[in-house]
Amino acid sequence: MNHVKDYRQQRGLSQLKLAQTVGVARQTINLIENGKYNPSLKLCLGIAKALGTDLNSLFWEE
Amino acid sequence: MNHVKDYRQQRGLSQLKLAQTVGVARQTINLIENGKYNPSLKLCLGIAKALGTDLNSLFWEE
DNA sequence: TCGAAATGTCACTTATAATTGACACCTTTA
DNA sequence: TAAAGGTGTCAATTATAAGTGACATTTCGA
Numbered sequence: 687m688n689h690v691k692d693y694r695q696q697r698g699l700s701q702l703k704l705a706q707t708v709g710v711a712r713q714t715i716n717l718i719e720n721g722k723y724n725p726s727l728k729l730c731l732g733i734a735k736a737l738g739t740d741l742n743s744l745f746w747e748e
Numbered sequence: 749m750n751h752v753k754d755y756r757q758q759r760g761l762s763q764l765k766l767a768q769t770v771g772v773a774r775q776t777i778n779l780i781e782n783g784k785y786n787p788s789l790k791l792c793l794g795i796a797k798a799l800g801t802d803l804n805s806l807f808w809e810e
Numbered sequence: 811t812c813g814a815a816a817t818g819t820c821a822c823t824t825a826t827a828a829t830t831g832a833c834a835c836c837t838t839t840a
Numbered sequence: 841t842a843a844a845g846g847t848g849t850c851a852a853t854t855a856t857a858a859g860t861g862a863c864a865t866t867t868c869g870a
Contacts, residue, residue, distance in 0.1 A: 700846060711829050716848065723827065724790045726857080727807060734808075741803035745789060746796075762816060773859050778818065785857065788827080 688745050691719040693737045708732040750807050753781040755799045770794040 694704050694715075701719070705712040710729065718725050718733075725733075734740050756766050756777075763781070767774040772791060780787050780795075787795075796802050 702846075712847090713830085713849085714828055717828090720848080722849095724788045726786045726788055726827070727792050728786045729828090730789050730792075731807070741808050745793070746803050764816075774817090775819085775860085776858055779858090782818080788857070791858090 687721050687747075688718065690715070690733060690737075690744055693739055693744060694719075697737060699737075704733070704736060707736045749783050750780065752777070752795060752799075752806055755801055755806060756781075759799060761799075766795070766798060769798045 694701070699707075701715045702712045705715045708715070708729065709732065714725075714729070715733075717723050718729075730741060730745060734744055737744070756763070761769075763777045764774045767777045770777070770791065771794065776787075776791070777795075779785050780791075792803060792807060796806055799806070
């Protein structure tokens with residue numbers, strides 16, 4: 687899994703708001719948060735920047 | 749860009765060897781190293797683990 | 811300096827990420 | 841009690857990641 691939902695909620699953002707910031711559809715954010723698929727690197731980078739964090743914090747499991 | 753090529757060469761691996769370890773085609777590694785496209789998160793994770801490093805080291809630019 | 815391994819790239823196909831529109835369900839507030 | 845915002849999910853389409861086979865060039869050790 688990943689930590690997108692946690693970080694998004696900590697920032698008080700809706701899925702829609704995050705999606706608009708990153709420039710993707712709301713459904714795409716929803717699917718990523720629920721582990722339903724495998725986002726592209728570019729999208730991961732966009733989400734990390736929009737949430738003021740980095741790739742490891744959101745997507746890395748030791 | 750990214751640092752896949754640097755890390756791979758430091759480990760003395762060919763594109764083919766890394767591709768086999770990760771389970772993708774050699775061309776896929778070549779395209780990623782040359783910034784020709786946008787790999788999936790799953791593939792980025794596989795490459796990071798195969799090279800004994802992490803997402804930020806390979807793909808994060810401040 | 812020859813030959814093999816490694817790399818870069820092409821065309822084509824297949825798998826899947828991502829989009830769009832829609833609907834049901836839930837919670838909160840007027 | 842109903843209206844609005846937020847979420848989860850569905851089906852259908854489009855965009856693109858990834859695979860396959862092939863070939864030319866470069867690199868490097870015997």
